[in-house]
Amino acid sequence: MAVYTDVAADELADFLKQYDLGELLSYKGIAEGVENTNFLLHTSHGSFILTLYEKRVAKSDLPFFLxxxxxxxxxxxxxxxxxxxxxxxxxxxxxxxPAAIITFLEGIWPRKPNAVHCAGVGEGLARMHLAGANFAIKRANALSVAGWRPLFDAAADRADDVQPGLRAFLSAELDYLSGGVWPTNLPEGVIHADLFNDNVFFLGDKLSGIIDFTFACNDMLAYDVAICLNAWCFEPDHSFNVTKARAFLNAYGRVRKLSEAEEAALPLLARGAAIRFLLTRLVDWLNVPPGALVKPKDPLEYARKLRFHQSVSSARDYGLMPSGPVA
Ligand SMILES: Nc1ncnc2c1ncn2[C@@H]1O[C@H](COP(=O)(O)OP(=O)(O)OP(=O)(O)O)[C@@H](O)[C@H]1O
Ligand SMILES: N[C@@H](CCO)C(=O)O
Incomplete structure (x- = not known):
């Protein structure tokens, strides 16, 4: 989150009159995150998060998230x-x-995730996939293959200013991923689609909550796994950590076993997940709104991750054995 839209204390107090949340004691903007404007509210009834939905979020999708x-x-x-x-x-x-208030979750997100955190998120993701199975409302993934080209088009002219050769690198990868290789027959369901470490809270080593469902949608469950591989299983120097990946995949597999087809598709899905975040970060990097309290995220981190996935030949490189997760 971030603060794109300021709210004065009297406006907020007026807004809160619509709720049974008692008296506003204090509030502050949350600088973390990049998508929406968020405030932490303390009222006489407790702590809450107020979100003002910005840019990428369509108003018509909000009932789905809520x-x-x-x-x-x-x-x-x-x-x-x-x-x-x-x-x-x-x-x-x-x-x-559009604005909504949600309950405050205890816990902190891990700044330096270890293999135990990765196992926690694997289990939590699989449980979320099972829990979402009978959710009736549908929302297509606007940031799957068809959504990547418009992002590329928006950033292409200035991509080489960020890194020489980036435009051609992205163009070739997009041509490959949109050229008929993207899987269409894998199990689908509700995916979080943005389960990064700043969206998972822990109390000690135990996962205490999952937040930020503003990209949640219906798509391949294994694509969510691939997003997490990218987000959780690399080191700060962007090298891949197979121990973390194995911990993550094994914990996921103990709750929801990946099919052979899902395992085989992982390297491709991981490439797709990497280019998705590379592109959104690149667009954001090139278009920081003046005066916004936001720290854009490094797009090149995902260029390095994408290069790694391009070099992967099978899910074994992620720590999986061909027959399924090893114990
Ligand atoms: N329900 C909650 N309970 C406690 N803290 C929260 C909650 N929701 C959000 N936060 C705090 O606000 C921060 C930003 O929230 P969130 O990740 O939802 O924002 P965003 O703009 O959608 O960010 P992102 O860039 O991850 O998409 C979190 O890292 C956390 O510190
Ligand atoms: N989690 C995203 C930002 C929110 O979509 C990223 O790290 O690029």
Missing amino acids: ALMTHLAEHGVTCPLPVKAKDGEALHELQGR
Whole structure:
């Protein structure tokens, strides 16, 4: 999250009159994250998160996110619950933006994830996939293969300013991934689609909650696995850590076993996941709104990860044995 839209104390106090959340004691903008504007609120009833949905989020998708959090929480996933206002609705408007309040989750996200965290996220992701199985509302993934080309087009002219040769590198990879190789027959369901370490809270070594469902959608479950491989299983110097990957994949597989086809597709899905985050980061890097409290994320981290996945020949390179996860 970040703060793109400021809210004055009296506006916020007025907004809160719609809710049964008591009196506003204090609030502050949250600089972390890049997508939406977020505030931490302390009221006489406790702590809450207020989100003003910005840019990439379509208003028509908000009921999906809010209902999904409620569904997952009812099916054993620890995630924030949308707070309904006195009119029974969770979604309102503030400063011309759609706005919602969600419950505050205890825990901290791991700044330096270790293999135990990776195992925790593997188990948590698989549990989320199972819990989402009977969620009725559907939302297509706007940031799958068809969504990458417009991002590339928006950034291509200035890509080489970020790294010489980046434009051609991205163009060739996009041509490859959109040239008929992308899987279409793998098991699908609700995916988080952005389960990075800053979206998973831990208390000690134990996963205490999953946040930020603003990219959640219906897509291949193994694509979510590939996103996590990218987000959790590399070191700060961007080298791949097979111990973390094995811990992550084994823990996932103990709750929801990957099929052979899913395992075989992992290197390709990991390439897709890498270019997706490379492209969104590149667009954001080149378009920081003036005055916004946001620290854009490094796109080149994902260029290095993508090069690694291009060199992978099979899921064995991620620590998986051909017959499935090893104990
Ligand atoms: N329910 C919650 N409970 C506690 N803290 C929260 C909660 N939701 C958000 N936060 C805090 O706000 C920060 C940003 O939240 P979030 O990741 O949802 O924002 P975002 O703009 O969508 O970010 P991202 O860049 O990850 O997409 C989190 O790292 C966390 O510190
Ligand atoms: N998790 C994303 C940002 C939010 O989509 C990234 O690290 O690029």
